[in-house]
Amino acid sequence: MTANIVETRVGNVLAGWNHLTAVGSTQIRNASGARIQVASGEWRDDYIMGWGSCFLGHDSPIISESIIQALSVGFLQQYETEKHQALSERFCAVVPCAEKLRLANSGLEATMYATRIARAVTGRRLIIKFEGHFHGLGDTLTWNVDSSPRSGALRTSGELERVAGAVGVPDELGLLTIPLPWNDAIAARRAFELYSGDIAGVILEPVALNIGCIRPEEGFLELLRTLTTEHGALLIFDEILTGFRSNIGGAQKEYGVVPDIATYGKAFGCGMPVAGIAGKAEFMDVIAPRGPLQVSGTNTGRYLSVSAAVSVIDHLEDGAVYRYIASLEDQLKKGLRDIFARHNIPCYIDGYGGRVGVHIGTSQRPRSMKDIEETYPAKFATRLFRLLSMEYGLYGFLMPLAYCPEPVTLSAAHTPEMIATVCERLDSALGRLDYHGEGE
Known part of the structure; x- marks a missing residue:
């Protein structure tokens, strides 16, 4: 019985992906807009957003109103x-x-x-x-x-x-x-x-x-x-x-x-x-x-x-949400490019629909998975992700996969102020890490 309890705590039962390799699983107490509250009571800005599914936010009134209507x-x-x-x-x-x-x-x-x-x-x-x-x-x-x-x-x-x-x-x-x-x-x-x-x-x-x-x-x-x-x-x-x-x-x-x-x-x-x-x-x-x-x-x-x-x-359908998210994406991409350049870290950044790929390790546009595998500094990316997660109150920002980056995911619930804040925190975190340009 004890073994089963321990296993549940380690892996949970929802999805293996929610056990983020670098920092482990996180149990959520509450979620609102583009933020989550962890079991300790701390609120964190969310850049996973239900693996891209919570496009309008965690508690969108559009969704909640449709649910209320359906209940009848x-x-x-x-x-x-x-x-x-x-x-x-x-x-x-x-x-x-x-x-x-x-x-x-x-x-x-x-x-x-x-x-x-x-x-x-x-x-x-x-x-x-x-x-x-x-x-x-x-x-x-x-x-x-x-x-x-x-x-x-x-x-x-x-x-x-x-x-x-x-x-x-x-x-x-x-x-x-x-x-x-x-x-x-x-x-x-x-x-x-x-x-x-x-x-x-x-x-x-x-x-x-x-x-x-x-x-x-x-x-x-x-x-x-x-x-x-x-x-x-x-x-x-x-x-x-x-x-x-x-x-x-x-x-x-x-x-x-x-x-x-x-x-x-x-x-x-x-x-x-x-x-x-x-x-x-x-x-x-x-x-x-x-x-x-x-x-x-x-x-x-x-x-x-x-x-x-x-x-x-x-x-x-009227396109207003798309225009808003496109403006957030542009703000984030510009901020990230400026920050990585200031720290002399090569990085190619592109995005689509509020999902932003941050390809650390190269200034050239990757064309294939092989291009990413050859240049992505997975060990450095993991250290950076762990620091951003554990000390800067961010959830899923710049998350590394085995040898490529998971995109940063924006939603209609994010704000320009949140983008400015995440850029400030990234700038601070990069100042605490050494980047040697290794392929790792």
């Missing part, structure tokens, strides 16, 4: 309602690829179903993914991610050696995935030459936000759109991080490249458990009841979450 109409039911229809109509009106929407509970489910749709439509097996892009902890997509023990070696074919990102995943499942370096046009063309008759689809983050922030090279998304069309494969955008963060239509609207299928979560429900698979009708119609592919779940489409998602779209 059987809020736990998940049968079809007018609210479900309204969500589908509102969603499909703003997302370019969305002719139809099917709900799911999590990003993992959404990406799993999206690749299953691609396989069902094409009758093929293989899915191309990109190194460092994270699509949930499903067995066939958790390959060559930031939690993989090492980056895969580049083969002469241009693809990467398959490296699982979690234990318990049989090597055989890796044979269904073709991992490629991000932004590598030659490798993408070569993969289609080698496997053309068996490629069901290509899945990607249109902006790689799980490894900092790495945008696509000019023309790269267009190339993938061309290749998938020419070879009869589906193009799948994982917009779980990019969706509803920079604009109401997602990265596909911003970059002008329309995928066949897209997955949504995080800011879709702004903290409520809801996700979605959207796409062109000809592909979505493979899903039952129109087609044979089952997409369902006991907890899918609960009225409480659907009500919140409708309110989120209504609130975001």
Whole structure:
């Protein structure tokens, strides 16, 4: 019994990710706006924000009002309602690829179903993914991610050696995935030459936000759109991080490249458990009841979450939230650049939709996971993160992963004053640490 209690305290039961490696797990007593209160009573500024899901803050009145409304109409039911229809109509009106929407509970489910749709439509097996892009902890997509023990070696074919990102995943499942370096046009063309008759689809983050922030090279998304069309494969955008963060239509609207299928979560429900698979009708119609592919779940489409998602779209559509977060992002990026330059620490900074990648160790824009792995000073980043966490009242700011940075996450609840404060604290912390430029 004692062992079980100790284990619970060490790892908790919510998510392993909440046990921040450098500082351990933190139990939260309260959360308000963009701040959390820890068990000791201390309030800390939050730069994780529910791993990007609390886009409007921890206690947004938009969400709470939708919950109050839902409480009066059987809020736990998940049968079809007018609210479900309204969500589908509102969603499909703003997302370019969305002719139809099917709900799911999590990003993992959404990406799993999206690749299953691609396989069902094409009758093929293989899915191309990109190194460092994270699509949930499903067995066939958790390959060559930031939690993989090492980056895969580049083969002469241009693809990467398959490296699982979690234990318990049989090597055989890796044979269904073709991992490629991000932004590598030659490798993408070569993969289609080698496997053309068996490629069901290509899945990607249109902006790689799980490894900092790495945008696509000019023309790269267009190339993938061309290749998938020419070879009869589906193009799948994982917009779980990019969706509803920079604009109401997602990265596909911003970059002008329309995928066949897209997955949504995080800011879709702004903290409520809801996700979605959207796409062109000809592909979505493979899903039952129109087609044979089952997409369902006991907890899918609960009225409480659907009500919140409708309110989120209504609130975001006029663009005011996006303009506000863009101003905060600009303020933060400028402050960070000035501070790192003042301390003579090379750092490349970019952001998308209030998620800011701080690539310490290089002044050049990284193009791939390999670029980050070769330059990111993980040991220095860990020391800095620990100092900011333990002595400066920050939660999740500049958090390091194994060999890349987790983006700093802003929300509509952050303020210019909070940005100024975090920059002052970072400046102070860097003055207490030695940076030697080591790759570590």
